[in-house]
Amino acid sequence: xxGVPVRDETGWRLSTSHAAARLMALLRAxxxxxxxxxxxxxxKHLPQWPPEVVDRLERQWRQAEVSTWAxxxxxxxxxxxLPEGLAGAFDGLRSPRRLLHWLTDLAQALRDAGLWALxxxxxxxxxxxxxxxxxxxxxxxxxxxxxxxxxxxxxxAFGAWLREVLEAANFLPPSPDDxxxxxxxxxxxxxxPFAAVVVPGCDDVHLSAAPEPPGLWSVAQRAILGL
Numbered sequence: 001x002x003g004v005p006v007r008d009e010t011g012w013r014l015s016t017s018h019a020a021a022r023l024m025a026l027l028r029a030x031x032x033x034x035x036x037x038x039x040x041x042x043x044k045h046l047p048q049w050p051p052e053v054v055d056r057l058e059r060q061w062r063q064a065e066v067s068t069w070a071x072x073x074x075x076x077x078x079x080x081x082l083p084e085g086l087a088g089a090f091d092g093l094r095s096p097r098r099l100l101h102w103l104t105d106l107a108q109a110l111r112d113a114g115l116w117a118l119x120x121x122x123x124x125x126x127x128x129x130x131x132x133x134x135x136x137x138x139x140x141x142x143x144x145x146x147x148x149x150x151x152x153x154x155x156x157a158f159g160a161w162l163r164e165v166l167e168a169a170n171f172l173p174p175s176p177d178d179x180x181x182x183x184x185x186x187x188x189x190x191x192x193p194f195a196a197v198v199v200p201g202c203d204d205v206h207l208s209a210a211p212e213p214p215g216l217w218s219v220a221q222r223a224i225l226g227l
Contacts, residue, residue: 004179004180004181006175007175007176008173009185010184010185011172014124014127014167014170017124017128019122019128020124020128022118023128025044026045026093026110027093028041029042030090030155031155032070032094033068034068034069036061036069036072038069039072046113046114046115047114047115047118053083057081060078061078064077073087093106097152098153103132104138104139123173127171128166133146
């Protein structure tokens with residue numbers, strides 16, 4: 001807020017990025033058991049649906065007291081009020097398929113939903129596309145591990161795989177090398193001449209004066225053993 005340059009060496013999980021939130025909202029809406037709230041949440045993340053259209057649909061569904069997307073499609077008056085293309089917007093992401101086909105179909109779904117362009121304009125979004133191997137033509141030249149994966153995965157299993165990949169991937173934002181403020185894990189302080197160190201949460205209220213040491217040894221046993 002003060003305009004001081006900051007270099008972040010800790011980063012954050014890709015799973016916590018806005019791009020990941022948009023992606024997972026799309027998959028939740030594609031579930032056959034998706035609630036009406038999950039579909040509304042997905043539509044709010046998709047640029048192709050104007051906010052006023054989504055707000056209108058949300059009011060209609062709440063007044064009709066429907067709680068699932070299947071119930072919306074089953075009621076003629078609500079189905080007829082849907083914008084063109086919305087009724088079948090999530091159908092392509094429901095049936096089980098191999099991981100290779102999931103990724104190629106997901107890439108197409110992101111393009112159809114307008115999310116691909118948003119991801120390409122965002123650093124974390126581009127990192128997400130790389131982490132999921134979506135930034136290359138998988139149909140023409142898939143990696144061996146992906147081409148050899150024959151098991152068919154359900155939408156739920158594919159969603160779990162996506163979450164694991166995004167949870168394991170870390171995003172480091174670009175920053176100037178000479179930034180006077182550095183955010184980093186304590187383990188990376190070794191042999192680095194910082195003028196001062198701020199450890200959030202380490203004060204007389206939040207930091208115990210006598211913390212329990214890890215492991216099976218008691219304090220007395222550690223003293224006797226010179227630990």
